[in-house]
Amino acid sequence: MxxxxxxxxxxxxxxxxxxxxxxxxxxxxxxxxxxxxxxxxxxxxxxxxxxxxxxxxxxxxxxxxxxxxxxxxNVTQMFLRALVASTSTSLSDVLKAEEYEDGVLTSVVQKMPLAKGAVESSPLEKAKVMKRIDLEEFxxxxxxxxxxxxxxxxxxxxxxxxxxxxxxxxxxxxxxxxxxxxxxxxxxxxxxxxxxxxxxxxxxxxxxxxxxxxxxxxxxxxxxxxxxxxxxxxxxxxxxxxxxxxxxxxxxxxxxxxxxxxxxxxxxxxxxxxxxxxxxxxxxxxxxxxxxxxxxxxxxxxxxxxxxxxxxxxxxxxxxxxxxxxxxxxxxxxxxxxxxxxxxxxxxxxxxxxxxxxxxxxxxxxxxxxxxxxxxxxxxxxxxxxxxxxxxxxxxxxxLEFLKARRMERKLGIKLKLKHKSPLTTVKKRRRHSASSASKDTTSVMYKTYALRNRYSLRERSKQMKAKLFIDNFESSSISTA
Missing domain, CATH: 3.40.50.300 (P-loop containing nucleotide triphosphate hydrolases)
Structure with a gap:
């Protein structure tokens, strides 16, 4: 309900x-x-x-x-988790494109806390479940x-x-x-x-x-x-x-x-x-x-x-x-x-x-x-x-429907812009370029999100995620800390 x-x-x-x-x-x-x-x-x-x-x-x-x-x-973690969940649609597409072959994004998703109802063995299933958040989790x-x-x-x-x-x-x-x-x-x-x-x-x-x-x-x-x-x-x-x-x-x-x-x-x-x-x-x-x-x-x-x-x-x-x-x-x-x-x-x-x-x-x-x-x-x-x-x-x-429509317009706008910049490229190259740029944008958000989550999470979770996994991408992230 x-x-x-x-x-x-x-x-x-x-x-x-x-x-x-x-x-x-x-x-x-x-x-x-x-x-x-x-x-x-x-x-x-x-x-x-x-x-x-x-x-x-x-x-x-x-x-x-x-x-x-x-x-x-806390509310910061809730908003960050929602921000990452908002990328799950394109995230699923990128995972499909990578076909689970040692991709950076796949490894990041694999290290994320398992969402409720997700299948642990499949990072794609984990990404699908992340489209929403569980209220009781926060x-x-x-x-x-x-x-x-x-x-x-x-x-x-x-x-x-x-x-x-x-x-x-x-x-x-x-x-x-x-x-x-x-x-x-x-x-x-x-x-x-x-x-x-x-x-x-x-x-x-x-x-x-x-x-x-x-x-x-x-x-x-x-x-x-x-x-x-x-x-x-x-x-x-x-x-x-x-x-x-x-x-x-x-x-x-x-x-x-x-x-x-x-x-x-x-x-x-x-x-x-x-x-x-x-x-x-x-x-x-x-x-x-x-x-x-x-x-x-x-x-x-x-x-x-x-x-x-x-x-x-x-x-x-x-x-x-x-x-x-x-x-x-x-x-x-x-x-x-x-x-x-x-x-x-x-x-x-x-x-x-x-x-x-x-x-x-x-x-x-x-x-x-x-x-x-x-x-x-x-x-x-x-x-x-x-x-x-x-x-x-x-x-x-x-x-909600309006926000989804606006998000779709942004996606279409990005694709049209890429198409306009390289009109002579083949369809195959455009798809590869779109997938790689989506992967870069998505991973940069997730790097910083879970770097912050790692910094302020429980000790057990910190031990699992304390490697330098996300630190190098702080400057290129789309989120700026105050």
Whole structure:
């Protein structure tokens, strides 16, 4: 069964609660759906989300656990594996052309870790299986790392501050996105994906955020109820529209989360969406006025970019209907939220009692935990509604088909260029030249990919791959390390 959908938490501004909400919402979703596997992909530079999920800040449990498990699986390895998998079609052709006769590429493939379902004796079969990746191969079971997490949660942690990040080119990003979307379509079991991204889409580590947007179906946009945050969000919305225009992303804005609000009354605000309360509390009057103004500004952006917002259905959608579905209020989690990040236990799993943190002890009551959980359950219900009523996989398939078509166009363009350069050469020579150049390009990518994998993998794998197999081709590789 394919991945149900992928939600990405994004904002150009830091400190708006993007990582915190990704941590709490993904955990609440996993607790509410024990029969589904939940994969959290951390593409950020700092790895704060990974640290929270792996044990929290207390005694640096999360950070130490992250450092010890980075060699096992991380987002850089996932992207590199997807990049190599994207070459598997031409890789198979090259292997056929070489007929397994002591070819360099054949020897490289033979030394690669065996993919699930591959036939060990055949490098060609191994190349075929590599067209997709196994989600569990790069997902660390969080229950085995942090016993207080739901048993159905998996984490692909960030390794950017420990490993060297890679500035993937635009075409490489497209190939990685295509392989990951294809893997989502053919995943075994029922999966839900949550993604945390950095504040920048461009720059040194912007490629990771670009890939995060590319594989996401929906965007959750956390904001504080003030105009300065809105100006930053407006820039992000314009950048997202640009990604849509470039066919890099198919993600739509699902929820605008007004985060960190103060509670005036602990009761429903009276606004319902499909029979579900819009929020379980009433914010202060000043915040209500600001949110109403900001909701109107979001509605105006939806009118300008209608395809970017999920709940905008043209002129028939009024501002009130749009904001009722798109806008959601998030309370300030207060001491419960601070304790949750400190001790590494999400609100969905935390229990009343006294907990020891880094600098203080936390005394959490039943009522404070209950109110925070109710707020998170609203988001989970909204996610369930959009997964049931919409068909995110249909849009994902369309995006995947487009990426495959674009890749085919690039291949045809390369062949036409070669043909134009040597119009008088025989067909036999052209085929030989095409095969050798494909072999060179493919092996250069694989050399560097598995040189990096060798550098940061487990000791047993390092012993097998520590020869100078890949080092000489670093300069000619199409991937550049930051």
């Amino acid at each position: 394919p991945v149900i959908s992928a939600h990405c938490f994004a904002n150009h501004r830091g400190g708006v609660g993007k990582t915190t909400l990704a941590y709490q919402v993904s955990s609440a979703y996993a607790a509410a759906h024990p029969g589904r596997k939940v994969l959290v992909i951390d593409t950020t530079d700092s790895g704060d989300l990974s640290e929270m999920l792996m044990g929290g800040i207390y005694e640096k449990r999360g950070r130490e656990m992250l450092r010890s498990l980075i060699p096992v699986a 997902g660390i079971p969080l229950k085995q790392v942090n016993s207080r997490m739901p048993s159905n949660m998996f984490l692909c942690p960030s390794g950017l501050d420990i490993e060297h990040s890679i500035s993937f080119s635009a075409t490489q990003r497209q190939d990685i996105i295509a392989v990951l979307l294809d893997s989502f379509q053919n995943a075994e079991g029922e999966w839900k994906v949550f993604i945390d991204t950095d504040t920048e889409l461009y720059g040194e580590n912007g490629a990771y955020a670009n890939i995060g947007f590319g594989i996401a179906d929906f965007i959750c946009l956390p904001l504080h109820a003030d105009m300065s945050d809105w100006y930053g969000a407006k820039v992000l919305i314009n950048d997202m529209q640009l990604l849509h225009d470039m066919d890099v992303s198919h993600a739509q804005v699902h929820l605008v989360l007004w985060n960190g609000l103060n509670v005036q009354f602990k009761q429903s605000c009276g606004v319902t969406v499909g029979g579900i309360s819009k929020c379980t509390f009433i914010p202060t009057k000043a915040e209500q006025d600001i949110i109403q103004t900001l909701d109107n500004l979001v509605y105006q952006e939806a009118q300008i970019m209608p395809n970017l917002f999920l709940h905008y259905n043209g002129a028939k959608t009024t501002a009130e209907e749009f904001s009722a579905k798109c806008s959601t209020c998030m309370r300030n989690f207060g001491v419960v939220g601070v304790a949750s990040k400190d001790i590494g236990v999400p609100i969905a799993c935390i229990k009343p009692g006294i907990f020891h943190g880094v600098h203080m002890d936390y005394n959490l009551s039943i009522d404070t935990i209950k109110h925070c959980r109710e707020n998170l359950e609203e988001i989970v219900k909204a996610i369930d509604q959009v997964d049931e009523k919409n068909n995110p996989r249909k849009i994902c398939r369309q995006h």
